[in-house]
Amino acid sequence: MSDSQNHKTYTTIPGTQFGRLTAEDLKRLVTIADRYAPPLIKITGGQRLSFLGLAPEKLDALKKELNIPAKPPHSRNRLHNIQACPGSQWCKYGAGDSLAMGEALDKLVLDRPLPYKVKVGISGCRMCCCESWVRDVGLVAQKKGWCFIFGGNAGGRPRIGDVVAENLSDNEAVALIEKCLNLYTEKAAPKSRSARFMEKFGIDALKESILG
């Protein structure tokens, strides 16, 4: 591998769910950072921590040390890209508990594998720090409950997501997201992001299928 390719190697540190870190995590990371001396340590857009620019042999050793588990069965039936803001537990503006919602969505096991990557942004108020309008699954807490948005994307063909329902309790929001994602796994073509799926399927048909 060439030097330029070496500089693109990276690994993501597991265990920083929604960007949360304990003092123990930080101590362990400092020990690892000292030992492996990566050229760059960076917090990713997905609220994880990555070590970049390591030589491949160091990268392999690091992965072994981190003991990154093999993907569990049915891992494609689960959400892997959940971002959550501090929410009502920790932010004075919070109307909803984003972190608890993130934990609930992290436990969902869908009926079928997801067609493609699904990014989730959970914001505890309308300031929308987790950019929920441009995530596949977006949640924004309002005074009367959660607003659930589906089909947003911030990539090459950006799209503002569609509002599926508002004023949802925590349990209602989780149940509706599960229904919506199960429909998406059933109807969407392989490798179709939710934004492209929604352009074809339409918000009215989606509401008809999953509400009521």
Ligand code: SF4
């Ligand atoms: S979205 Fe609202 S509750 Fe969440 S961190 Fe931002 S300001 Fe706080």
